[in-house]
Amino acid sequence: MPVDLNTSVPHSARIYDYLLGGKDNFEADRVAADEIVKTSPTLPLSMRANRQYMARVAHYLAAERGIRQFLDIGTGLPTSPNLHEVVQRVDPTSRIVYVDNDPIVLVHARALLTSAPQGATAYLDADLRDVPAILGSDQVKENIDPTRPVSISLIAVLQFIADQREAQAVIDGLLAPFPSGSTLAISTVTAQNPHAVRATAAYRARGISSTERTQDEIAALFRGLDLVDPGVVLVNRWRPDPAAPAVEDVHVHMAGGVAVKP
Numbered sequence: 001m002p003v004d005l006n007t008s009v010p011h012s013a014r015i016y017d018y019l020l021g022g023k024d025n026f027e028a029d030r031v032a033a034d035e036i037v038k039t040s041p042t043l044p045l046s047m048r049a050n051r052q053y054m055a056r057v058a059h060y061l062a063a064e065r066g067i068r069q070f071l072d073i074g075t076g077l078p079t080s081p082n083l084h085e086v087v088q089r090v091d092p093t094s095r096i097v098y099v100d101n102d103p104i105v106l107v108h109a110r111a112l113l114t115s116a117p118q119g120a121t122a123y124l125d126a127d128l129r130d131v132p133a134i135l136g137s138d139q140v141k142e143n144i145d146p147t148r149p150v151s152i153s154l155i156a157v158l159q160f161i162a163d164q165r166e167a168q169a170v171i172d173g174l175l176a177p178f179p180s181g182s183t184l185a186i187s188t189v190t191a192q193n194p195h196a197v198r199a200t201a202a203y204r205a206r207g208i209s210s211t212e213r214t215q216d217e218i219a220a221l222f223r224g225l226d227l228v229d230p231g232v233v234l235v236n237r238w239r240p241d242p243a244a245p246a247v248e249d250v251h252v253h254m255a256g257g258v259a260v261k262p
Helices: 012-019 027-039 043-063 083-090 103-112 131-135 138-143 164-175 194-205 215-220
Strands: 069-073 095-100 120-125 151-155 183-189 254-260
Touching (some): 012 027, 012 103, 027 043, 043 083, 043 151, 069 083, 095 103, 120 138, 131 164, 164 215, 183 194
Parallel strands (some): 069 151, 095 120
């Protein structure tokens, strides 16, 4: 996913920020977002549901699986609750490496994603596809112990890799150096919602690569791993908080799941 520093060109992370109510975006992002929403009015609701999914997954991994190391790839602009806020409430010693390829995102991340003093957060400017650059970075080497389980988080990012084999190769490469008990968390655009299909077409029409995947294609991204219940589902259906307002399936563009390396 090449980065265009020209802020007159819309960027997926800044569109996401705008639709979540953030302020770290530019006119080109807002215009593109408004046009996409005309095509798919449920997109903002879906993005909020996806953000809530991320928080539930992070809490589950920290509180129930005891994960204390997180590699979050495709971080996007900071929107509370951020992953490190969720997991460091469970254990302040948790360590998180955030990865994104938009320098604007990294500037905001460094300013706003502040670790608890007992733990650590680090920030890496790297492309999702460049697995050697990610795993070989000082940020990962200094903050991630390869002998202990790690959570790989790919939330709302794999839709930007259209080729299924390439996406699977990225996942395999990221998980390869880490031990049994490491986890993979994914959300990506589902082909089962017509609103999602229209939204990805609208992204592509504005020069932003995006693709939807079938249920089987999303499930295949977890090959060789043990899926955690309830498996691959719409993100609003993954262990929903009974105290939170329910989100109807029709509004949700993302599906995903969590799996454990055996």
